[in-house]
Each structure stands twice: as structure tokens, then as C-alpha cells.
Amino acid sequence: MRFLRQFGIILLISFIGEILYVLLPFPIPASIYGIIILFLCLETGLVSVASVKETSDFLIEIMPIMFVPAAVGLMDSWQTIKSDLVPYAVITVITTCVVMIVSGRVVQLGIRFGMRRDKHE
Amino acid sequence: MSEFFETSVFFGVFLSILSYGIGVMLKKKWKLAVFNPLLIAVVIVILFLTVSNIDCSVYQEGAKSISFLLTPATICLAVPLYEQMELLKKNYKAVLIGIFSGVLTSLASILLLAFLFELDHASYVTLLPKSITTAIGMGVSEELGGYVSITVAVIIVTGVMGNMFAETICRIFKIHDPIAIGIAIGTSSHAIGTAKAMELGEVEGAMSSLSIVVSGILTVIGASLFAQFIV
Numbered sequence: 001m002r003f004l005r006q007f008g009i010i011l012l013i014s015f016i017g018e019i020l021y022v023l024l025p026f027p028i029p030a031s032i033y034g035i036i037i038l039f040l041c042l043e044t045g046l047v048s049v050a051s052v053k054e055t056s057d058f059l060i061e062i063m064p065i066m067f068v069p070a071a072v073g074l075m076d077s078w079q080t081i082k083s084d085l086v087p088y089a090v091i092t093v094i095t096t097c098v099v100m101i102v103s104g105r106v107v108q109l110g111i112r113f114g115m116r117r118d119k120h121e
Numbered sequence: 122m123s124e125f126f127e128t129s130v131f132f133g134v135f136l137s138i139l140s141y142g143i144g145v146m147l148k149k150k151w152k153l154a155v156f157n158p159l160l161i162a163v164v165i166v167i168l169f170l171t172v173s174n175i176d177c178s179v180y181q182e183g184a185k186s187i188s189f190l191l192t193p194a195t196i197c198l199a200v201p202l203y204e205q206m207e208l209l210k211k212n213y214k215a216v217l218i219g220i221f222s223g224v225l226t227s228l229a230s231i232l233l234l235a236f237l238f239e240l241d242h243a244s245y246v247t248l249l250p251k252s253i254t255t256a257i258g259m260g261v262s263e264e265l266g267g268y269v270s271i272t273v274a275v276i277i278v279t280g281v282m283g284n285m286f287a288e289t290i291c292r293i294f295k296i297h298d299p300i301a302i303g304i305a306i307g308t309s310s311h312a313i314g315t316a317k318a319m320e321l322g323e324v325e326g327a328m329s330s331l332s333i334v335v336s337g338i339l340t341v342i343g344a345s346l347f348a349q350f351i352v
Binding site: 007013018026029031038043056059060062063065066075077088091096097098099100107108 | 133140158159181184185187197198200204212214216218220222223230234238240251254261264270273274275278279283287291300305308309326332334338341
């Protein structure tokens with residue numbers, strides 16, 4: 001019963017996320033509403049970590065495989081991209097690296113220069 | 122032969138898992154970034170479909186059942202995030218400034234390069250949401266008048282790149298702090314990168330999950346402003 005209950009809770013939150021996506025006018029998908037809802041439920045104690053833990057660990061572990069079909073689908077969009085391949089490829093490679101470096105370095109500098117709350121208070 | 126695969130319920134899912142398993146084995150043997158399990162899995166599946174002349178849509182039909190779990194799995198990222206809440210509270214300023222500067226860098230560097238390549242408005246806004254999670258990115262691209270299918274392709278390539286090169290880039294640029302590594306991965310390469318962050322450690326995974334949400338929402342706002350720079 002434990003796994004059934006855990007999976008049930010996670011699917012219920014997915015479903016609520018779907019409802020919010022339909023009702024609210026933002027381009028924000030069900031999964032993002034869902035993360036926020038589950039997080040709030042955990043924070044408020046409405047859902048305990050123990051009541052979702054194993055199923056959530058399992059789903060997170062198998063998550064990389066869920067991206068395989070989408071990436072294989074690139075086969076089909078190849079024809080549309082081919083004509084502008086160079087700019088798309090160059091921009092994708094450069095910006096991905098730059099964003100990773102900038103955000104990582106900024107956080108690291110911030111932590112090093114004492115942007116911790118305990119030092120301010 | 123193809124007819125059997127078309128009716129098989131488990132072919133697509135099994136092929137995906139098997140290919141990913143081979144990728145994991147190769148990665149264990151040779152610890153090079155190129156042997157990324159996700160990349161290997163995609164290459165094997167594409168090769169298999171091409172060689173055996175099975176239509177991509179046949180595979181997709183079966184593989185749907187794994188994609189179905191993507192939303193529930195993404196939602197579960199809230200659990201590690203909650204478990205690392207103390208660490209997050211201590212460092213929230215650095216974390217938020219880091220994600221914000223990452224999103225701004227993404228939009229600004231795309232604008233700059235779009236100018237250099239003389240892209241038109243549609244191609245430019247197609248690229249703007251490239252670093253955020255697919256479902257949000259599609260919505261942004263559609264709303265701003267981009268080519269949605271290309272946006273999806275670019276987002277996936279971005280994610281796979283982040284997944285492949287995160288460790289190498291962080292090492293070269295001396296990003297050692299697990300919080301910084303997590304934010305760097307999540308802000309640049311969304312959920313596909315986060316899968317990698319999860320393997321690196323709990324803190325990395327939690328911070329990367331947070332970045333998906335925050336950078337996704339910031340990009341929705343930021344992209345609509347940046348879209349006006351190339352008309």
C-alpha cells in the first residue's frame with residue numbers, strides 16, 4: 001500500500017497542476033505548479049517527506065530516460081533546422097557554456113563574500 | 122518485422138532503457154564527457170531505428186509511456202529541495218542573484234549573437250527560451266512568434282550539452298561549491314541538466330531543481346522584454 005499511496009499523492013498534485021495550467025493565463029506548465037504545490041505541502045507539513053520519499057526517489061532516478069524520446073524526436077525536426085544550422089548551433093553552444101559559468105561563479109562569489117544570512121544578523 | 126514493433130507495447134520503453142544502460146556501462150569504462158549515457162542512448166535509438174527501418178513515430182508511440190512520467194518526476198524535485206531548505210535559507214541571496222544573473226546573461230548573449238548572425242525576429246525569439254524547461258519554453262516561443270518545434274530542439278540540445286559538459290566546465294572554471302554547481306547546471310540546462318546534478322550530489326540536485334523553477338519564471342518575464350530588441 002505504501003507505494004500506491006505515495007504514487008497517488010504525486011499524481012494528485014500533478015492533476016492539480018494540470019488544472020491550474022488550464023485555469024491560469026500564464027505560460028507555466030503543470031510540472032512547475034506541481035513543484036511549488038508539493039514544496040508548500042512539505043513546508044506546511046500537510047504532506048510529510050516519508051509519505052512520498054521512495055516513489056519520488058525512484059521517479060527522480062529514472063528521469064534521464066524520460067528525455068530519450070524527446071531527443072530522438074530531433075530526427076524529425078532536422079529538416080527544418082538544417083537551413084539555419086550554423087547560427088542555431090553556435091548560439092546554443094556558446095550561450096549554454098556562458099550561462100553556466102556566469103551563474104556558477106556569481107553564486108560562488110556571493111557565498112564567499114558572506115552573503116549568508118547568519119552573518120548579517 | 123516492423124509490423125510487430127508497431128503493435129508492441131513495450132518495445133519503445135525497453136529500447137530506451139536498454140540504450141541508456143549501455144550508455145551507463147560505457148561511461149563507467151571510459152570516463153569521458155562524450156560517453157554521456159543520455160547522449161549514447163539517443164544515438165543508439167536513432168541508429169537502431171535507421172538501420173532496422175522502423176519509423177520514428179512507431180518508437181515514439183511506445184515511448185510515450187515513459188514521457189508520461191515526466192510531469193510527476195519533475196514535481197518530485199520538490200522533495201530534495203525541501204530537504205536542503207536550511208542550506209538554501211542561509212545562502213538565498215547568493216542563490217537568487219546567481220540565477221538572476223544567469224537568466225540575464227542567457228537573454229543578453231542570445232541578443233548579441235542574434236545581432237551578429239543577423240537573425241530575424243522569429244529566429245531570435247525561437248532561441249530566447251533555450252535554457253528553460255521544455256514546457257515553459259514552448260509556451261514562450263509560441264507567444265512571441267517563434268518556431269516552436271525548433272525551440273524544442275534547441276532546448277533539448279542545450280539540456281544534453283549541460284548534462285554532458287557540466288562537470289568539465291565547472292572544473293575548468295573553478296566552480297567547486299556544490300550550491301554554485303547546482304545553480305550553474307539548473308540555470309543553464311534545466312531538467313535534463315538537473316538529472317546530472319542529481320547524480321553529483323543531493324545539494325547540487327536540490328539547487329538545480331530550484332533553478333528550473335526560478336529561471337523558468339524569470340525567463341517568461343525577461344523574454345517578453347528582450348523580444349522587442351529585434352523587431
